[in-house]
Amino acid sequence: MWFTRTFNRLRGCVRPGARGSHAESARGSSCSYQLLHDFMELKYEGLVMHFDYVWLRDHCRSASCFNTKTNQRNLDTASIELNIRPSKSKVDEQHLYLTWPDGHVTRYSLSWLAQNSYEGQKRSAVQPRILWSSNIYSSAQVPSARWEKFMSCDEELKIFLNHLLLYGIAFVEDVPATLEATETVSQRVSLIRETMYGRMWNFTSDFSRGDTAYTKLALDRHTDTSYFQEPCGARAVENRLATHFDLTWSPGSWSSPKFQLVFHCLRHEGTGGRTLMVDGFHAADRVLRQTPENFELLSRVPIKHEYIEKLSEHQNHMIGVGPVLNVYPWNNEVYMIRYNNYDRSVINTVPHDVVQRWYTAHRHLTTELRRAENELWVKLKPGKVVFIDNWRVLHGRESFTGLRQLCGCYLTRDDMLNTARSLGLQA
Ligand SMILES: C[N+](C)(C)CCCC[C@H](N)C(=O)O
Ligand SMILES: O=C(O)CCC(=O)C(=O)O
Ligand SMILES: [Fe+2]
Incomplete structure (x- = not known):
C-alpha cells in the first residue's frame, strides 16, 4: 500500500x-x-x-x-x-x-x-501527557493559578505550565479584566505571536473581519491558524467585561487604541456563548487504537487550510499545508493536530481512492471529537484567562445573544516550551 x-x-x-x-x-x-x-x-x-x-x-x-x-x-x-x-x-x-x-x-x-x-x-514519550474526556479532566480537579502568585512566584508558574503541558489547557484566575493584564499574564508564559489579527486582540461580533469568529454564531470545535505553515502554539483568552463604551460602540471602532483605555465596567447580560474544549490527542489516540489505517491516513495525507480575506481594510491570503495529525515517526506520538473544517481548503494532493479513504478516516476522527463525553464546556468570566495548547486542544463556542467581548493573544510555542524547560519541566 x-x-x-x-x-x-x-x-x-x-x-x-x-x-x-x-x-x-x-x-x-x-x-x-x-x-x-x-x-x-x-x-x-x-x-x-x-x-x-x-x-x-x-x-x-x-x-x-x-x-x-x-x-x-x-x-x-x-x-x-x-x-x-x-x-x-x-x-x-x-x-x-x-x-x-x-x-x-x-x-x-x-x-x-x-x-x-x-x-x-x-520507548519514551517526548511529551508526557494525560489524555482526557470531560470526566477525566473534571475529576482531576486541576487548580487554576492565581494572578498575584502567578506573577511573582516561579514555582506557581511551573505548576501552571506543568498543567498546560499535561492537559493542553490551564487557567489563571483573579486577573484584572483588561487587555493589559491579559497581555502581562501571557508574557509570563511565552512571547506573544503577532499575526494579521494584531498582537493582542479584542474581538466581538462586529463583522470587522472576514471570519465567522466575528459573529454571534456557534463555532464547532477547531484549531486556530491551521492555515499557517506553523500554526500558533497556544492561545490565551479572557472574557472581558462589557464596558460603558461598548454599549455605545459602532462596528470596528474598538480597534482604535484609545478605546482600550476605557475601564468603566458594566456586566453584560446575554445568553449562550459558552466555550467548548476537546482534547484532540485523546480523539486521535482512540482512532489509532480502533483503526490504525485511519490514523495513518490522517497522519500522511497533506491537507491545505486557507484564509482568504478581502475586505477593504484587511486583505490576507494564508495557506498552510500539513496532515491533520503530525506524528513523530520514531515513536508514533502525535505532536500537533490541525482540525478546522471551516478553513480546510481544496483537497488535491492525493488521488481519488486515497481521498475516499481519507474521508472515512476524517469521519472517524470527527466522531471521536464529537462524543459528548469528550466535551468540556466552560463559561469564561472576567478575571479568568484560559490558555489553550492550539496544537492539541480544539476550541469552539455556543451561539450567543447580547454583547460578548473576548480579548487575548496567540503565543509562540518555542518560547512557551523554553519557559517550561528553563523551570525544569520536560518539554
Ligand atoms: C482569535 N481571533 C478572533 C483573533 C481570530 C480567529 C481566527 C479564526 C480563524 N477561522 C481560525 O480558526 O484561525
Ligand atoms: O468566540 C469564541 O469563544 C472563540 C472564537 C474563536 O474560535 C476564535 O477566536 O478563535
Ligand atoms: Fe478559534
Missing part, C-alpha cells in the same frame, strides 16, 4: 546484512557490546542499542570536538570517513572508550548513550 511502504521505510532501523563476520565482543559489569561489521551493538541496563560508527564519531564530546560552553559541535562532520570504524574499544563501569584510526579517543558515558539512542527515544 502506498502509505505503508513509506511508513515502514521510516520506521526501519537496521541495515540489511549488518551482521558481519569478525565481530569483537566485550563486557563491562552491567554492560556488554559487540563491534559488528557496520554498527555497534550495546546492551546496557536491559536496553539493546545499535549505533552507527559515523554517528559515534560525530557525537564525540571531547574538548576538540564539542564546545561545552556553547553546547555546539566543533567537529566538521564532513571530514569523517563514512566507513570509519574504531580501532580499539573498551568499557568500564560507566563509560565506553573508542579509539579511532587517527588515534583520537572518544569517551561516552553509558547513561548518555542510553538516553540518546534511537532505542531509548523510541
